[in-house]
Amino acid sequence: MRAAKYSLKTSSRLRHDRHGPVRHARKEPISISGGSFMRGRTFLIGFVLAIPLLSVASPADAALPNCTRTATSTDGTSTVTVPATSNGLPECLMAQGNQSSGVTAMQRALRTCHGKSIATDGIFGPATRTALIQVQRALAVNDDGVYGPKTGSKMSWPGYSSGTFVGCRRTTVIQP
Known part of the structure; x- marks a missing residue:
């Protein structure tokens, strides 16, 4: 037929x-x-x-708010500052074009703990995106240049005790 x-x-x-x-x-x-x-x-x-x-982001990530400030995590010996939402929650996103203290915290971690030569000006520009992609590749995370919970959980963050840098840490407990 x-x-x-x-x-x-x-x-x-x-x-x-x-x-x-x-x-x-x-x-x-x-x-x-x-x-x-x-x-x-x-x-x-x-x-x-x-x-x-x-679609670049997963449906779960697409519903996350932007990181607009920072939150701290303390392991008893040092304090780590990470990007967070306005409510202080670390489940947030940042991408090129964002400006916030959360971006500054990420830039500080990229410089201090991951050896990237970028400015810590709080502006997520092309240099920050490139540095983030390089770190995402090294950490075996989706290298899309977007900061999210998966990237944040794999990154190391500068730890401070009484204002003195004491080394890079991975964070698990976040306090707003």
Whole structure:
């Protein structure tokens, strides 16, 4: 059984409407040889399969608020400052274009604990994004240049005791 595909072809007959003579169009079956029958469906399947690739962040990450301030974590010997939401929660996102004390905390960690030569100005610019991507690759985290909970949990953060730097730490307990 053969499936027929229709193509729009014009005939030589002219018809008239209120704007003047118009060529009459009618549908005629065309051959399905050479894969022409599947051409339209292949495009549609390719388009449908490509839609998920357009999404960078996972659905859970997309719902997270921006990091607008910092929170501290204390392990008994030192205090670590990490990016946080306005409520003091560390589950937040930062990307190029953000400006906050959370960005400053991340930049300080990138400089002090991960050896990146960037400014600690609180502005998430191209240099900060590049440094973050390099650290994400080294930590085997999605290297998209966006700071989120997965990146934050893998990064090391500068620890201070009585205002003196005592080394880099990974944080687990956050206090607003």
